[in-house]
Amino acid sequence: MAGMLQLLAWLGVAICLLPGVAGTQPQAGPSPPLTRLPLQLLWAGLELDVMGQLHIQDEELASTRPGRRLRFLLQHRVPNDLEGAEQRLQQLQRLRKRPPLSPWEFEQLLLTGLSCIYRLHAAGEAEERGRWTLVFALLAQETLWDLCKGFCPQDQPPSLGPWALILDPFP
Numbered sequence: 001m002a003g004m005l006q007l008l009a010w011l012g013v014a015i016c017l018l019p020g021v022a023g024t025q026p027q028a029g030p031s032p033p034l035t036r037l038p039l040q041l042l043w044a045g046l047e048l049d050v051m052g053q054l055h056i057q058d059e060e061l062a063s064t065r066p067g068r069r070l071r072f073l074l075q076h077r078v079p080n081d082l083e084g085a086e087q088r089l090q091q092l093q094r095l096r097k098r099p100p101l102s103p104w105e106f107e108q109l110l111l112t113g114l115s116c117i118y119r120l121h122a123a124g125e126a127e128e129r130g131r132w133t134l135v136f137a138l139l140a141q142e143t144l145w146d147l148c149k150g151f152c153p154q155d156q157p158p159s160l161g162p163w164a165l166i167l168d169p170f171p
Contacts, residue, residue: 041070048118052080078111082119082128085135088112092142100149109146113139 044058054074056062062071079085092109095101101109113136120132 041067042114046074046114046118048122052119054078054080054115054118073107073111074115077108078115080115082131082135085112085116085119085132085139089135089138089142092139092146096142096145101146106146109139109143113143 041056041061044056044061046054047057048054056067056070061067079088088108089112092101100106116132116136116139120129120136123129123132
């Protein structure tokens, strides 16, 4: 299962690191987008503590400026419970018709998906795991919607297969 978590984390990071995929360019500012965070931070692994907070496992990397920034984002910009993740998902679904997400919004989308993976793994009951799975799948769909804006014919996302029609309660 740990290998699957790492694979999913890498997929999220790979999407984020492809230059220009989201249709936006990184902007100068006090908080650079995730694309500027070293991959070492996510490769080092994250852990979910008893309080529901995600932390970088490698203390040395966590103490660096990018590590502190990632910790801040995980603690203050990423929902740490199921209701918060569902609420963020609904916000993103309402934004489908507008231009692509800003680098900051896209960063939060990816980190929320990553958070869902860890929380899914830690969920104890089948119903909770099912809800986390649904939120993660729909966040993945929203990621594809955003990446496709301006590139896909007729603003349609790439084919997500028949499961997407079942999963998305807000087409």
